[in-house]
Amino acid sequence: MTELIVEVRDLWHWYLRGTPLETVAVQGVGLELRSDDLAAIMGHTGSGKSTVVQHLNGLLRPHRGTVRVFGQDLGDPRLDARPLRRMVGLVFQQPEQQLFDPTVGDDIAFGPRQLRCTPEEVRRRVRTAMERVGLGFDAYKDRYTFGLSGGEMRRVALAGVLALEPRLLVLDEPTAGLDPRGRAQLLDSIRALHAQAGMAVVIVSHDMDVVAELARSVWVLAGGRTVMHGSVREIFARVDELRELRLGIPQVSELAHELRRAGHRVRTDVLTAGELAEALYSGTSPSSP
Numbered sequence: 001m002t003e004l005i006v007e008v009r010d011l012w013h014w015y016l017r018g019t020p021l022e023t024v025a026v027q028g029v030g031l032e033l034r035s036d037d038l039a040a041i042m043g044h045t046g047s048g049k050s051t052v053v054q055h056l057n058g059l060l061r062p063h064r065g066t067v068r069v070f071g072q073d074l075g076d077p078r079l080d081a082r083p084l085r086r087m088v089g090l091v092f093q094q095p096e097q098q099l100f101d102p103t104v105g106d107d108i109a110f111g112p113r114q115l116r117c118t119p120e121e122v123r124r125r126v127r128t129a130m131e132r133v134g135l136g137f138d139a140y141k142d143r144y145t146f147g148l149s150g151g152e153m154r155r156v157a158l159a160g161v162l163a164l165e166p167r168l169l170v171l172d173e174p175t176a177g178l179d180p181r182g183r184a185q186l187l188d189s190i191r192a193l194h195a196q197a198g199m200a201v202v203i204v205s206h207d208m209d210v211v212a213e214l215a216r217s218v219w220v221l222a223g224g225r226t227v228m229h230g231s232v233r234e235i236f237a238r239v240d241e242l243r244e245l246r247l248g249i250p251q252v253s254e255l256a257h258e259l260r261r262a263g264h265r266v267r268t269d270v271l272t273a274g275e276l277a278e279a280l281y282s283g284t285s286p287s288s289p
């Protein structure tokens with residue numbers, strides 16, 4: 001049985017509220033996440049994605065509307081959000097900027113030490129977290145943090161959050177700025193976390209290809225509101241609406257549409273390179289009209 005772990009209803013949030021610079025960042029977002037979700041929140045820069053996800057671990061509190069996470073009501077000013085920070089691991093945009101310890105192992109150990117875990121427990125958590133992001137414990141624990149590649153640093157930052165052993169993992173623009181190899185490795189790690197570690201995962205992204213490759217369910221934000229939600233295939237089938245929102249569709253879907261316009265009988269609801277290849281070899285499929 002899956003359980004509803006996040007319920008956001010009609011969320012509003014302002015920055016610099018009550019000053020001449022006041023901006024409304026979020027104005028009526030709704031979303032739900034279940035304990036087995038692998039979801040994406042997608043939308044343009046400025047659509048409110050980062051603001052929304054910072055509510056999920058209590059870093060921000062709702063100014064209007066409801067945010068309920070693991071049964072806790074974030075609108076209640078008396079709520080102590082600290083336990084929630086452990087259950088909801090939030091990996092910020094460019095998280096490598098928040099690494100601070102010169103050695104990889106110590107950086108990842110920071111969280112568990114703050115939780116006053118025993119040295120054995122700290123070591124176990126650091127080892128597990130490193131293995132989950134594809135950084136071998138023995139090979140990397142004593143490495144100089146700031147000498148790593150961009151992709152490795154990002155995986156160290158992710159391991160630091162995993163060492164808190166969250167039940168929900170939230171990643172804000174996880175692949176932004178990575179090279180194709182770093183991006184592919186990170187997406188593999190995220191998939192494995194969901195499949196093997198049984199964690200609910202939500203990524204924030206404005207990259208349609210990343211969403212298509214990774215997510216199962218999608219929430220689309222525009223202008224601080226939720227404008228679409230559905231399975232990844234349902235969302236990317238709504239091509240005209242996505243174009244209107246200037247979000248577009250994944251590159252492989254675009255290519256399938258091109259081929260179809262050129263007269264090839266190829267289905268257009270493909271989301272990954274593998275699906276496109278399959279569609280090309282089979283020529284057609286039951287779902288093509």
Ligand SMILES: Nc1ncnc2c1ncn2[C@@H]1O[C@H](COP(=O)(O)OP(=O)(O)O)[C@@H](O)[C@H]1O
Pocket residue numbers: 015016023024025026043044045046047048049050051052
């Ligand atoms: N710390 C902040 N102070 C003032 N305005 C902000 C701040 N953070 C975000 N905003 C504004 O709020 C809106 C939503 O931003 P954000 O949640 O970062 O969107 P996204 O993550 O989708 O790019 C934007 O108009 C942005 O300029």
Ligand SMILES: [Mg+2]
Pocket residue numbers: 046049050051093172
């Ligand atoms: Mg953002």
